[in-house]
Amino acid sequence: MTLLLWTLVVPAVTAALGVLPGPRWVKEARLVAGLCVTLILSAATAGKFLGGSVPTAFDDALRVDGLSALVLVLSAFVGFISGLYSVGYLRRNEERRLMPRQNEERSPVARGKEERRRAPRGSEERRLVPPSRRREFDALVPLYVFAMLLVAVSNNLGILWIAVELTTLVSVFLVAFHNRDTSLEAAWKFLVLGSLGLAFALLGTVLLFASGRGLLGEGMSGLNWTRFMSLAHELHPFTLKLGVVFALIGYATKAGLAPMHTWKPDAYREAPSPAGVLMAVGMLNGALYCLLRIHLIAKAALGPGFSGGLLLMLGLLSVAVATPFILIQWNLKRLLAYSSIEHVGIMAVGLGLGGEAATFGALLHMTYHTFVKPLAFFSAGTLAQLHRSSDFEDIGTGTLGRTPVASGLFVLAAVMVTGSPPFGLFFSEMIILRAGFLGPHAAWVAFFLACLVLLFCGYFFQVGRLILGPEPESATRRKPDAERLDAGTATTMLAAVLAVISAFYLPQRLLDLIHAAVRVVEGGP
Amino acid sequence: MTTDDVVILCAAGMLVTAYLIVGQKALFVAIRLYGLQSILLGVVAVAMGLTDHRYHLFIGAALTIGLKGLFIPWFLMRIIDRIGIHREIEPYVNIPSSLLICLGLTVVGYRVSTGLAEGGRGVTHHVVGVSLSMILMGLFLMVSRRKAVSQILALLTVENAVFLVALGATSGMPLVVELGISFDVILAVLVLGILVHRIVERFESMDVSRLSNLKG
Numbered sequence: 201m202t203l204l205l206w207t208l209v210v211p212a213v214t215a216a217l218g219v220l221p222g223p224r225w226v227k228e229a230r231l232v233a234g235l236c237v238t239l240i241l242s243a244a245t246a247g248k249f250l251g252g253s254v255p256t257a258f259d260d261a262l263r264v265d266g267l268s269a270l271v272l273v274l275s276a277f278v279g280f281i282s283g284l285y286s287v288g289y290l291r292r293n294e295e296r297r298l299m300p301r302q303n304e305e306r307s308p309v310a311r312g313k314e315e316r317r318r319a320p321r322g323s324e325e326r327r328l329v330p331p332s333r334r335r336e337f338d339a340l341v342p343l344y345v346f347a348m349l350l351v352a353v354s355n356n357l358g359i360l361w362i363a364v365e366l367t368t369l370v371s372v373f374l375v376a377f378h379n380r381d382t383s384l385e386a387a388w389k390f391l392v393l394g395s396l397g398l399a400f401a402l403l404g405t406v407l408l409f410a411s412g413r414g415l416l417g418e419g420m421s422g423l424n425w426t427r428f429m430s431l432a433h434e435l436h437p438f439t440l441k442l443g444v445v446f447a448l449i450g451y452a453t454k455a456g457l458a459p460m461h462t463w464k465p466d467a468y469r470e471a472p473s474p475a476g477v478l479m480a481v482g483m484l485n486g487a488l489y490c491l492l493r494i495h496l497i498a499k500a501a502l503g504p505g506f507s508g509g510l511l512l513m514l515g516l517l518s519v520a521v522a523t524p525f526i527l528i529q530w531n532l533k534r535l536l537a538y539s540s541i542e543h544v545g546i547m548a549v550g551l552g553l554g555g556e557a558a559t560f561g562a563l564l565h566m567t568y569h570t571f572v573k574p575l576a577f578f579s580a581g582t583l584a585q586l587h588r589s590s591d592f593e594d595i596g597t598g599t600l601g602r603t604p605v606a607s608g609l610f611v612l613a614a615v616m617v618t619g620s621p622p623f624g625l626f627f628s629e630m631i632i633l634r635a636g637f638l639g640p641h642a643a644w645v646a647f648f649l650a651c652l653v654l655l656f657c658g659y660f661f662q663v664g665r666l667i668l669g670p671e672p673e674s675a676t677r678r679k680p681d682a683e684r685l686d687a688g689t690a691t692t693m694l695a696a697v698l699a700v701i702s703a704f705y706l707p708q709r710l711l712d713l714i715h716a717a718v719r720v721v722e723g724g725p
Numbered sequence: 726m727t728t729d730d731v732v733i734l735c736a737a738g739m740l741v742t743a744y745l746i747v748g749q750k751a752l753f754v755a756i757r758l759y760g761l762q763s764i765l766l767g768v769v770a771v772a773m774g775l776t777d778h779r780y781h782l783f784i785g786a787a788l789t790i791g792l793k794g795l796f797i798p799w800f801l802m803r804i805i806d807r808i809g810i811h812r813e814i815e816p817y818v819n820i821p822s823s824l825l826i827c828l829g830l831t832v833v834g835y836r837v838s839t840g841l842a843e844g845g846r847g848v849t850h851h852v853v854g855v856s857l858s859m860i861l862m863g864l865f866l867m868v869s870r871r872k873a874v875s876q877i878l879a880l881l882t883v884e885n886a887v888f889l890v891a892l893g894a895t896s897g898m899p900l901v902v903e904l905g906i907s908f909d910v911i912l913a914v915l916v917l918g919i920l921v922h923r924i925v926e927r928f929e930s931m932d933v934s935r936l937s938n939l940k941g
Binding site for chain 2: 356358359361362365366369372373376379381382384385386387388389391392395396399402403406407409410412414418419420422423436438439442465466469
């Protein structure tokens with residue numbers, strides 16, 4: 201078997217092993233080791249590509265070019281780090297089951313507000329993960345990683361669709377994991393909207409295939425992306441346009457671009473933090489990758505204006521939609537979801553603007569985002585676990601005094617996620633903005649910049665209030681659990697170190713991958 | 726009767742079942758109609774395979790009839806039997822207006838189909854026209870119904886319509902891809918079923934309009 205196949209087999213086997221019983225440390229070791237090996241194999245596959253060969257399998261159905269290699273490595277990285285964090289996360293959850301909290305009384309004010317918002321909560325017991333569900337988690341996370349990697353390497357549009365559908369089905373169970381009322385609601389919305397999006401994407405794929413009018417061939421290879429690219433000028437324009445619109449809308453639903461973003465805040469709030477990262481970074485990168493593949497076919501056949509304009513509009517709309525919702529946000533993880541809608545919008549704007557500089561900016565943004573977002577999710581997850589809720593109301597203002605480490609890390613994450621200098625996302629946003637102002641859409645880019653500034657202020661308004669605000673009187677508040685240096689905190693710190701390093705130093709080979717991906721998008725040598 | 730006639734007849738039959746699903750309040754009738762629609766889809770595939778001597782379509786047709794025509798309806802029936810909810814009580818849009826709206830959607834679907842590569846003439850015109858209208862009707866059904874099972878049926882109608890486009894506008898999707906897609910659809914229905922079960926257990930209703938606590 202080739203290296204490429206091993207990269208896919210290892211997470212699949214890890215998922216299969218996940219259902220086996222065993223003591224806790226065996227399960228943890230199995231999960232982390234499997235995902236670690238996956239990361240190493242993915243890096244090796246990308247290295248092989250950089251070495252000059254193009255790894256393929258199954259008659260070109262799987263093929264690694266620059267874009268695939270970049271997304272492959274980033275997805276495997278996210279899979280590994282969230283697997284690592286899940287060790288600490290699930291341990292905390294289990295401890296909490298054994299040790300019900302002491303001061304359960306809530307202030308009457310808080311309770312009244314809660315009733316008014318009508319957010320039904322399960323009892324404390326229900327919210328925690330029973331040991332039997334752990335098996336589900338251990339199988340689903342590697343399966344998710346498998347599907348993400350399959351998305352990254354598939355050259356066949358049919359297999360691409362199947363892999364994306366697989367990520368959806370797996371993540372439904374991850375969203376419904378806690379089995380609260382709100383988890384079921386989020387999972388249902390996510391599944392219905394996601395399935396509808398994927399039905400659109402399937403229709404788009406079928407129409408793209410139909411636009412070939414039989415020239416693409418009957419067999420499996422007829423759906424190959426490379427085949428589409430080589431025959432781009434022969435495709436029937438109207439059918440192709442219809443197909444591109446459906447496929448872009450479909451995959452944009454998965455990416456969470458507005459106006460198809462509504463599942464995102466609900467799903468992120470309900471998913472356990474390690475799974476949240478998989479969705480916020482892994483699925484986002486994968487869906488953006490699908491959008492790019494479709495965009496490239498349209499670009500080759502119809503010129504850059506058609507699908508590029510669509511991507512630009514979706515991106516601008518996402519950034520604009522995220523702005524007011526960040527300002528009125530009431531939940532920590534939903535805040536992160538709107539931040540993720542903002543970032544996918546920024547990437548879509550970069551890709552929609554087109555040109556070498558903007559594309560480089562968008563892909564660089566994707567890379568930095570992949571390194572920074574885990575820190576935001578892990579520190580937010582820790583805060584939510586310590587306060588036993590992710591709603592601002594339950595956490596209370598001024599957390600810095602009560603949980604200094606998690607709060608400090610969350611502020612650090614906020615500084616990086618909002619794109620403050622001197623961290624990475626600042627530079628990638630600058631590259632996109634510069635390319636935009638030099639291009640023909642300068643007025644739209646000015647609007648985009650205004651939204652970014654508002655988002656920056658909004659995010660810091662929320663974070664400042666939550667972390668640095670006045671401490672509430674202790675009598676009316678639940679006290680959070682004490683912070684300890686456990687596996688979860690250690691992983692969060694590791695994520696912080698990686699995020700800071702990535703801002704100042706990206707390995708040369710990773711930069712080579714980004715440049716190779718830009719060449720794929722811009723059609724260079 | 727030539728095979729072309731069979732194709733047109735069955736495609737028209739699928740459109741009729743879609744209309745009947747829209748006009749139907751009893752869930753178990755709607756589920757049976759969906760089963761009938763899938764069987765008609767299978768017959769279209771067989772007839773097309775016979776005309777063009779594309780025998781790989783038979784495998785897809787067998788899968789469609791077996792899984793979508795028989796298994797999924799049986800599975801959905803079992804769910805509503807267990808839950809004991811048999812009727813769509815009050816759709817957001819009443820039935821006569823729904824039917825009128827769907828009539829408009831059919832016109833739109835046929836109009837769009839004339840723009841496609843092979844859409845303007847002969848058998849494919851009807852097949853693609855029918856499937857595009859069914860997609861629009863499925864979307865309409867999705868937003869106008871409250872019950873979880875009705876929404877699943879809407880999704881499945883869209884899915885069937887996409888398969889019909891694949892038959893009409895292309896020479897059928899490659900077999901491996903079609904198998905993968907069918908497998909995913911089955912999996913999606915099972916997941917939806919499990920979720921409906923959990924929702925009913927928790928909310929004692931499958932009225933999805935109650936799932937409205939998450940906002941902002």
